[in-house]
Amino acid sequence: MPRGKFTSHKGRNRRFTNPEELEEERRKEQEKSKWRSKNEIDSEDEEEEAKGDKKINEGSESEEETSSDDDDQKAKGVQSLIEIENPNRVQKKNKKLSTLNNDVDNAAPQLSRREREEIEKQKAKAHYQKLHAEGKTDQAKADLARLAIIKQQREEARLRREKELKDKEDAAKMKTAQTQKALGKK
Template sequence: MPRGKYVNHKGKNRRFNNPEEINEQMEKEKQKREWREKHGEDPEEESGEEKGSDAGSDEESSSSDEEEKAKGVQHLIQIENPNRVQKKVKKVTELNAEATSSSSSAAPQLSRREREEIEKEKARANYQRLHAQGKTDEARADLARLAIIRQQREDAARRREMEVKEKEAAAKAKTDQTQKAMGKKK
């Protein structure tokens, strides 16, 4: 009876193959392969496990150099990622043909955003040109405001000049009065 509450079953059912059984299996596989070669069946039709055991042949070593061995079920599942960009080798003649065909087209295809940005820039430049010429409503309003401000500044400048002249005249009149009162003549 085990001590404690829990029982560990990890090593209970372990079974190891002895070297004799392994050698027998390898002999059977070798005989099957030879029989298939004699009767004209392709040894490539064998399952993946049998291919893995015969890594010493020249045919499989050359194919393993070209392609890596598939891990698990990767070789059975065919998935194409649409986001993955594969590098394509192009010949110089193809590159020259593409360059001539792309230069012959009027303009490269632009995305919607790029087209909208170009249109906005053109519209802004056109508006600035019209604004500078004074043809837009905003430009007319600005020019009217500027005319009113100029008029107000001119009026204020005239008033200041008049005040300065009045002050000078008042000062001169005062000095004349004081001199007259003192009895001095000019």
Template sequence: MPRGKFLNHKGRNRKFTNPEELEEQRKQDEEKRRRKAQQGDVSGSDDEEAAAKGSGSDSDESSSEDEPGKAKGVSGLIEVENPNRVVKKAKKLSTLNETIKDTPKPELSRREREELERQRGAAAYQKLHAAGATEEARSDLARLALVRQQREEAAKRRELEKQTKEAKSKPAAR
């Protein structure tokens, strides 16, 4: 069973620092900086600069903003241009509109080109088919002509049969 009332996710008690202790620590840090500044030995280590930023004094913050951040290691000696680093630049609306107008349309991928060619080919084939210029259209038209002829012959046969039935039924009715 837990020993304390308040436990964090690691199972330990929470420890809070008193505001008085924090204030006292901040004053001690300021005193150290003042002593070093009076001696003429201005510190340039990163740890003490970070402490100065965290202390909250307005004079220290304004002086640290004026000076650029001190580079660590060799990076201060060598200027390296990172091609992947994108520097955001303010763009004017007029130049942005011109660049949009001037940029060519992106080229289609191979699949997109093939799809467009396939669609165009299908449309052209449908047009030729409707005009009766393709082999398939000719065979379809020939088949339709044959079916029409067969239907006409069947209709004539039915008509003859009907007339013969009527002819047979009329003499019987007299």
């Protein structure tokens, strides 16, 4: 029971129609409409025979054909109640499974703009690194020139050190030779 002094009728006894009941009602309505149209046609045929008018008979045959075409398409919502020609309405076209599979296999996966840009960046980076390794980029040329200068400086520094070591050794030999000569040894 609801609490409080005031109660509302809005939340009570909600009943929803299940789809089976709706389908059953729709089927019964179709049967009734078929029976009515059949009985009307029979009565019209009797009247036509009495009058001898053939034009009405041709009209009833065309009505039978259109009603059978309408029965083939299932009506959704209020579509069966109101006849509308919407130029923007796109009707679904049935596709064969074989063509659908071929389309899926042949089509490349659709990527978003960000994914495409990311892939392009990766490709560009890999291409740049390849050119850089081959020494074809401006930065690679500058790096190689800098390396050549550094190698040359290091080679000059090594030669200078070797010369200084040789000079020190020669100076040490000369000093020992002079001391030996001064002492009178050989």
